[in-house]
Amino acid sequence: MPTRTRRRDTPPPRTGGTEAETLRGFLDYLRTSIAAKVDGAPEPQVRTAGVPSGTNLLGLLTHLTAVEAATFLGERVRSWPSTFRAAPEDGVAEVVARYRETVERANRVLDGCPDLGAPVPGRDGAPSVRWALTHLIEETGRHAGHADILRELIDGSTGR
Numbered sequence: 001m002p003t004r005t006r007r008r009d010t011p012p013p014r015t016g017g018t019e020a021e022t023l024r025g026f027l028d029y030l031r032t033s034i035a036a037k038v039d040g041a042p043e044p045q046v047r048t049a050g051v052p053s054g055t056n057l058l059g060l061l062t063h064l065t066a067v068e069a070a071t072f073l074g075e076r077v078r079s080w081p082s083t084f085r086a087a088p089e090d091g092v093a094e095v096v097a098r099y100r101e102t103v104e105r106a107n108r109v110l111d112g113c114p115d116l117g118a119p120v121p122g123r124d125g126a127p128s129v130r131w132a133l134t135h136l137i138e139e140t141g142r143h144a145g146h147a148d149i150l151r152e153l154i155d156g157s158t159g160r
Helices: 019-038 057-073 092-111 129-155
Strands: none
Touching: 019 057, 019 092, 019 129, 057 092, 057 129
């Protein structure tokens, strides 16, 4: 049985009063949570499937990097299922750093979007910024929950 490690459970953020501040505050909270859940996870367990579907911690963060890049940066994804697999040469530090860098780039795009009803810039047929933020909150939250369970199975680590 894994040794139990309990991190401090970080409560949801207190955001500003605007819709944009609330949406971005919750998205950043979830982004930080999932990156922290993957950061420091041991090899090879970090890429070992914890469930029959093949889901693993490194794959989850690799997938979320692709979702951020597609949604806010306009990068094309040819195969969504392949985004759930990290390259064999990519370790935890590389995947976490790539995710954080993609999030920084996405936030720079969002910084230039004062109108939540406008389409995400730079993409033909893009959804509204509001929709994109809501989708990323849902997507990141869903996978952060998966990561919570997988990390606890690996080494007993819990908390956000």
